[in-house]
Amino acid sequence: MATLKDVAKLACVDVSTVSRALSNTSYVHPETKKRILAAVKKLSYHPNILAKALREGKRHTIGIIIPRLHLTVFGAIAQGIEEAARKKGYSCIICHTEDDSEIEKASLTRLRNGLVDGIVVAGTGFNNHLIRDIHASGIAITQVIRRQDSSLSSVLVDYRKNGYEAAKYLRNKGCSNIGLINGPMTLAPYKERYDGYLAAAHEFNMPVITAASKLPVNTLEYGYKAAAELLKRNPQLDGIMAAVDAQGIGAMRLLKEKAIKVPEQIKVISLTGHIIGSMLETSLTAMELPSNEIGIKAALMNIEEIEAPDGQKPSAQTLVFPCQLIERESA
Amino acid sequence: MATLKDVAKLACVDVSTVSRALSNTSYVHPETKKRILAAVKKLSYHPNILAKALREGKRHTIGIIIPRLHLTVFGAIAQGIEEAARKKGYSCIICHTEDDSEIEKASLTRLRNGLVDGIVVAGTGFNNHLIRDIHASGIAITQVIRRQDSSLSSVLVDYRKNGYEAAKYLRNKGCSNIGLINGPMTLAPYKERYDGYLAAAHEFNMPVITAASKLPVNTLEYGYKAAAELLKRNPQLDGIMAAVDAQGIGAMRLLKEKAIKVPEQIKVISLTGHIIGSMLETSLTAMELPSNEIGIKAALMNIEEIEAPDGQKPSAQTLVFPCQLIERESA
DNA sequence: CTGAAAGCGCTTACAG
């Protein structure tokens, strides 16, 4: 790889002149510039971004920490983040944690050591202290979907309302024994969905039926097992709320195997719909959320914090997206 | 952020001593070391990876270039890459191209400028020359799934056999009018699947029925539209081979809407199964491929090339995975 | 308009 020095030598000027010519940061004599550009071309010189970053104290890179890429809303959000970041000239380092707090810790530690200017995180909830430390050291932090710390910026979804509205919707469709497939209550979205569900259950005088599993929460199998659990707990079950799409698909598979008809016998709704719902054999009624836009906004919020001059960093912002109920065949 | 210099000052030694103490690269007096470690702790010093990388000429970072994260086998592969890379102490910069060659070009250019030691790429096929250039400049390249250039290393799937075996399987199940939902033939996997399908069609004296669409190839909608197209072309259609899972799901949705029974009237098989197949309402018979392992192997192959001493870089390796036919309900 | 120097935060021969 050719360096600035090589170009300077070939063009018979100082490296500083080359630097200025290429960055258009001050006037350079046209003749000189021409020589420099010719040398650049000849050597197929590409500036070393790392050296530039070190010198300027800016990495132009953001880290993304999410539970998993595959089959979850986080994959779609990551696409939005990467897309927006690219357009702003930023690269993205991606880390998936499988919701393992040790992996998350290792990833956070790696990122903090000068690799990134900011981090967008959907965390496990077990490294809040570390995340706050990292933020204090000058790295921008934006929480996405999962808010762990209200002193940091977030891009969220109104999950309490989401849980409440879904339960109310099912109830208006005639359900009176509605089960909730949820996830760990240590994570805000699951807690909030539960709160909303609970409020509706009380308001409409319905039993509270919930199920969880030890499996990773964003999986098809989780939904399959938890649906079986719900049925065991309450044979009158006539509605299932699944926290995420993957769970809803797994639940519908279980119902199919038990020869239970959806929506006639049991109605199913997903509380985190993204893109697969409409194309399923029995299309999945869902509270849809704009995953791509959430990613884009999270990236922009993070970059805004990164680029704010020291001393006038914005205080913690919170952006809350509503869900939109999309009625399909399953409920 | 504290730096080496700060630690050195606090511990009353030279920065070089601190560096040595922390890297365990040569003996340091226990007393000195103790002072240094105390200073590190007190200042909560974290070494700047960028500076280290610049000095050592190694980034410990690999780039991942894939079409999309969401709902494709590439998301699952990316997880495998990231997992293996993390275990080897590498970070991953991710870029998704949406199969747009201009986006791909921009991403490649960014990565080449000192950001990464190696790149794992599932490319569009339109930047082969650039990729070869980047490789020539000393960056390790590993192609995954899509082989564009046989002079570079690859981790692949035997797609010709895949297409042939799937067609043969459907034929043995009694199909005689089998349609193929494929993608752009400029990409090796689609071309190879087509070749295999064609060979089977000739061998068994079956008509060749194919459909494509202008939509992004890895989408549910692509399968939906292409299935409709196949039906229009040949009303006798009794088998559908979908190049990827997402297409198969979309195709099954179309058949459901047309009240065509799967598998009784039309059998459906996916040629790139990963994890969703078994949990669909009508589970999807598929040629399954080990996406996580493919990612892991691609990362390890890339890192092996990165870490080989100059002058003894391995020549292009090719690793080909077989698919495994998993019989489920759809065929 | 351009060169020389200092410095970003590290590591690594080279002395002693």
Added chain:
DNA sequence: CTGAAAGCGCTTACAG
């Protein structure tokens, strides 16, 4: 066992 110096590849005041 440890310090002083050089250098990774850049950028940016500072002179002139």
